[in-house]
Amino acid sequence: MKKDLKKVSVTIAGTRYEFALEEEFAKFVLDIFNKNDIFIDQDNRPDKLLKAFLIISKEYFEYEENIKALMDEIE
Numbered sequence: 001m002k003k004d005l006k007k008v009s010v011t012i013a014g015t016r017y018e019f020a021l022e023e024e025f026a027k028f029v030l031d032i033f034n035k036n037d038i039f040i041d042q043d044n045r046p047d048k049l050l051k052a053f054l055i056i057s058k059e060y061f062e063y064e065e066n067i068k069a070l071m072d073e074i075e
Helices: 023-035 046-074
Strands: 005-012 015-022
Touching: 005 023, 015 023, 015 046, 023 046
Parallel strands: none
Antiparallel strands: 005 015
16 A cells, blocks of 8 residues: 655755655654744754754653553563
């Protein structure tokens, strides 16, 4: 099953980046951008993107820790 792709573009420190992402993931990425004042229609500072990355990384880390704890409970 082929999933539909959506183009997401962002400009960081004067360089434009374009990605083709699965539609649901693109919505997720755009939501993260929006929550962290990263705008697709203007230039963005690298520190804003780094902040968004760290927020998502922290969430991922916490999910992994919760999964490990649940697995320990199951065993």
